[in-house]
Amino acid sequence: MAYTTEGAKAGASPEDLKMEIEGVAKKAAMEAGRLIVAASGKAQNVETKGVRSDLVTEVDKACEDLIKQRVQESFPDHSILGEETSTSEELERLDATLADSDWTWIVDPIDGTLNFVGGLPLSVVSIGVAKANRVEVGVVFNPYSGELFTARRGEGAFLNGERISVLPPETELEDGAVSVGFPSKRPVRERMLRGVSAVAPHARTVRALGTAALHMSYVAAGKLACFFELNLKPWDVAAAWLIVEEAGGRVTDMAGKPMRLRAGPILASCGGQLHERVLSLLREAECTGEESDLR
Template sequence: MTEVDKGSEKLIRSLILTHFPDHAFLGEEGVQAGAAASRKALEEMREEEYLWIVDPIDGTTNFVHGFPFFVVSIALAYRGEVIVGVVYDPSRDELFVAEKGKGAYVHGARMEVSKEQQLSDSLIATGFPADQQTALPINLKGIQAIAPQVRNLRVAGSAALHLAYVAAGRLSGFWEIGLSSWDMAAGTLLVQESGGVVTDTEGAGYHLGVRNVVASNGAVHEELIAALQAAAATGS
């Protein structure tokens, strides 16, 4: 986490709690790195009535290197269910917004997921997990299995923006292993409100505790899940 991450999160936190002082706030700042710490931080707060879940810069490594694929991700959960999701891409000045039951929009235009019906026609994205001991080897298996089955594969370094692109129909699917709630809470609602599907890698429904996520236009979801499960079942 950079000083810009910390400063951005402090600003966002201050603005939110000024308007909603009784709400809870969960962000990366103050949470130690690693799966156990992020899981513990979520569990301590997920029973709050209203919980804001924020990643001040999703794609920090990209930001540091001047690679223009990073976003601000803000979600609001009510009793454990995300009801508002916002992803802002400052490099392209694109604002992706969703409210549960009311659709998802980019700069006021309603979004819909892509129309591809099979993986062979689909552009799919994934990411390289920070956990190089456990999550990375699992994801590399998935890449080896899925890359030959799709039109092409992208790895650009921001889960939240990948999810926004699934919602906007620019990608037909996305998966990643070992994410934290702040990486995907907003993006998952964007996908769902655009007509897409979000589950874990076993095909079970998404909730805030999910760390291994699959999002798609729905049509290619079963095919994507099957490929990932087959890859996970192979030996090292």
Template sequence: MVQQSEIPYVIGNKSFTAVAINTAAKAGEWIKSKLGEFNSLNRKSSHRDLVTEIDKGAEAMIRNLLHTYFPEHSFLGEESVGQESESFEKAIRGAMEAEYMWIVDPIDGTTNFVHGFPFYSVSIALAHKGEVIVGVVYDPSRDEIFVAEKGKGAYVGGQKMRVSAESKLTESLIATGFPVSRQEAYDVNMKGIGALASRVRNIRTTGSAALHMAYVAAGRLSGFWEVGLNPWDLAAGVLLVTESGGRVTDMNGEPYSLKLRNVLASNGAIHDEFQRVLEDEGAVL
């Protein structure tokens, strides 16, 4: 469990970051204790889009803990947003307009969790009027927590993070994922893998967008891209990357916002080349 002594940064007098860290750690430890013990496995939008009672229980735990400290704040969680496009659009408008909105993915990498593959995470972000100001990604399997505050840097294990130094795609280890619902997005991502496979050092697809983004921030990956994501997949990770000196845009090079669903994140140095290869091969939406 992450100790309070490891938290060197707060915002104002409300300690948003401290609350986010402790909430992610508590939820993550509970999730880890339930590994292999879920009783129900359901599908949402496709056979790849899974949810368990652990996802729902973790989200409820996170919501309750956050509202204990900040009862006036709004909350956007993966399991509380309907699958219909109207519900999604309404949720995003709310996130953009709210004074404070917590954006949460209780288990980013549910398929990995279901199969006992130790690459899943708890992702918690706080947006102020549509701008992400706190991002926390917790990996229960490694008891590793990644933390960022707007304008104050990003940290892992109490150490400040910096993105990797690779300046060319040929030197780069990058990652992607497979969208769980939209067939069009799945096809585009596969085209991207084909376009990049021979141009990079290697590609990883390990199943948690939030952890992939955290690894870009920590310099373990040079870049990450994926089509068809959601704000709860990305919000915390985006702040980790940018506060570590990296760059995040959509697939066409446009700046990040909470509406973004197709992401390109990198150490910055390879970003233009990365984006150009995907665009030239038609691997963008």
């Protein structure tokens, strides 16, 4: 049944609408997840997107098409920003699109395509739904493990229906597992390595799973203390950003400034002294996501 924004205003509360949106997002993510698991390590058409380490497959496109179809069936007046079909011009106009659109779905059909191509069971479906310029619903689904992370603004974060929370804010960096991602562009990756080299000696351990949305979801669930990476896109972080905050965590850019949906550099953590400590180390390493970090 199509559920338009106008219809929602006439007969349903904002909370009811967010619940309906979350339900559609969860079903779409699980449908796409079945395609991912069935084709893991078996992609037939693997293409590059600008650099050799940035890949896209026919399964990425099929998953995005499926999700877009499910959104259009239920919410025909909602906008969709998908990794595989959005143009660079649309990304540049994102702020204006968010301002003009009542609801925008921000979709990464396979976050962790390199893992998917290699048959590594570390890829997720990420769906964030924003009203104007603020994410209101977030869904991240790991189809290999069945982990379904969800959040609606103001209502907490959940893993398979059970409430989750980040590590205690008094957690120290030396007692926390730090997770990182490595951008596809070589100059940005080299800058990122400077940040990792600055933080890693002080952390309990460092992990790199190859999917930003899963890293951040694990921060929300208290499995990791923090995650940081340069040069991310909106679809990489939109859903998990909300999940982290609803789990009691903190999300900023790597200079400590407020995040924007345009994304870029990100630091997501349990907050408290650990967040400030990592920010300080990144500043010392000159790895904060300033313009020079993104070339």
